[in-house]
Amino acid sequence: MRTQVCIIGGGPSGLLLAQLLHRDGIDSVILERRERAHVLGRIRAGVLEQGSVDLLRRASLGERMEREGFHHSGTYLAAANRGFRIDFEARVGKSVMVYGQTEVTRDLYAARDAAGGIVIDRAERVTPWGLDSNAPSVTYVRDGREHRVACDFVIGCDGFHGVSRTCIPKDVLREFERVYPFGWLGVLSETPPVSHELIYANHPRGFALCSMRNDNLSRYYVQVQLSDRAEGWTDAAFWDELKRRIPEDAADRLITGPSIEKSIAPLRSYVAEPMRWGRLFLVGDAAHIVPPTGAKGLNLAFSDVHYLHAGLAAHYRDGDDDGIDRYSHRALARVWKCERFSWSMTTMLHRFPDQSPFDQRMQESELAWLETSVAAQTALAENYVGLPY
Ligand code: RFL
Numbered sequence: 447m448r449t450q451v452c453i454i455g456g457g458p459s460g461l462l463l464a465q466l467l468h469r470d471g472i473d474s475v476i477l478e479r480r481e482r483a484h485v486l487g488r489i490r491a492g493v494l495e496q497g498s499v500d501l502l503r504r505a506s507l508g509e510r511m512e513r514e515g516f517h518h519s520g521t522y523l524a525a526a527n528r529g530f531r532i533d534f535e536a537r538v539g540k541s542v543m544v545y546g547q548t549e550v551t552r553d554l555y556a557a558r559d560a561a562g563g564i565v566i567d568r569a570e571r572v573t574p575w576g577l578d579s580n581a582p583s584v585t586y587v588r589d590g591r592e593h594r595v596a597c598d599f600v601i602g603c604d605g606f607h608g609v610s611r612t613c614i615p616k617d618v619l620r621e622f623e624r625v626y627p628f629g630w631l632g633v634l635s636e637t638p639p640v641s642h643e644l645i646y647a648n649h650p651r652g653f654a655l656c657s658m659r660n661d662n663l664s665r666y667y668v669q670v671q672l673s674d675r676a677e678g679w680t681d682a683a684f685w686d687e688l689k690r691r692i693p694e695d696a697a698d699r700l701i702t703g704p705s706i707e708k709s710i711a712p713l714r715s716y717v718a719e720p721m722r723w724g725r726l727f728l729v730g731d732a733a734h735i736v737p738p739t740g741a742k743g744l745n746l747a748f749s750d751v752h753y754l755h756a757g758l759a760a761h762y763r764d765g766d767d768d769g770i771d772r773y774s775h776r777a778l779a780r781v782w783k784c785e786r787f788s789w790s791m792t793t794m795l796h797r798f799p800d801q802s803p804f805d806q807r808m809q810e811s812e813l814a815w816l817e818t819s820v821a822a823q824t825a826l827a828e829n830y831v832g833l834p835y
């Protein structure tokens with residue numbers, strides 16, 4: 447088979463890139479390792495920046511998001527069981543959209559199907575070839591048979607554990623990493639959200655987050671030890687712990703119920719440089735990971751898609767390679783700013799194992815400063831709603 451752009455990974459970044467390219471008349475094939483039902487079953491991000499919303503609209507994917515998503519014009523931060531609000535609209539004139547990654551992915555698959563796009567799931571042993579030549583290709587095995595896709599470009603949208611990044615020679619690839627000494631235990635429950643906006647809580651017992659998917663679907667997280675297992679946490683233990691860490695009025699209001707999903711995610715900051723090698727381009731989690739505290743992972747994947755789509759469109763339309771040549775540099779400039787924000791939110795809000803009473807006071811005074819300083823609130827709001835592309 448031959449295509450112009452071969453995309454490895456059928457997560458949100460691979461699907462969105464394919465959809466944007468399709469609108470420019472550029473054809474692509476997506477190779478996805480898992481079954482589609484598995485990809486659609488993942489519970490991940492919940493918050494979309496304005497730039498991500500605009501990009502989805504540009505790909506004609508805005509309709510259900512507009513109907514079912516929630517505009518949030520602010521968020522609550524809390525320290526020691528007392529909360530205060532940061533008003534994004536007042537500080538920077540922008541808001542965010544609460545619309546789950548699961549729904550975004552479902553909309554993207556529906557759009558690919560409607561456009562007759564090729565998404566090959568259960569593609570095993572996906573292997574790129576000739577990335578430093580003008581004629582790359584990708585082989586894969588499906589139902590025991592090997593296939594080859596010849597293409598102009600290979601795009602690695604295959605997440606942190608994908609194959610693409612490993613194709614960049616060791617003496618070219620530079621990796622930067624911080625692994626945090628804790629994880630997030632996340633619970634999804636069919637209960638009304640405790641608050642109409644998110645609550646990010648610092649507490650001496652550890653971080654907690656109250657988020658949501660819709661009027662009767664809540665998403666909550668508590669910081670846990672990396673050695674904890676989700677099965678080891680009963681629902682009752684989870685709700686007790688959450689209540690201890692959030693503001694008292696929210697704890698009093700909290701409606702609890704059985705969990706319908708419970709899992710533990712480790713926290714990591716990671717960047718791979720460069721994001722391009724020969725005919726290979728890395729996008730999203732394949733190139734960088736942020737801890738979820740700033741709600742940046744999916745949004746960062748989408749800003750990569752924006753830069754790469756613009757570069758590929760100019761290549762095919764005008765024979766202009768400036769955009770693809772500058773892709774890695776432009777994407778990384780934004781990646782590092784979002785890495786910094788996600789790291790700083792994580793550092794401000796979590797309890798670290800060796801944290802001293804001094805460190806705890808430092809966190810509390812940073813939050814106290816945020817509560818009263820318009821300048822500090824503006825800086826946080828500018829990053830949270832999304833830096834410009
Ligand atoms: P994905 O979603 O990991 O998709 C990669 C796809 O590639 C496939 N794949 C392969 N296919 C073929 N061959 C191979 N060798 C392959 N290896 C892998 C995989 O099966 C998969 O389908 O990467 P992508 O598209 O770059 O998207 C990134 C986002 O998924 C990620 O950044 C976010 O989920 C992060 N994240 C959040 N981001 C936000 O912007 N806002 C949030 O509120 C937010 N909350 C979160 C999060 C991530 C979390 N977890 C579980 C890590 C909350 C959590 C708890």
Ligand code: PHB
Pocket residue numbers: 490491492493644657658665738739740741742
């Ligand atoms: C979520 O709703 O899953 C969510 C929201 C905000 C975050 C992380 C996760 O910072």
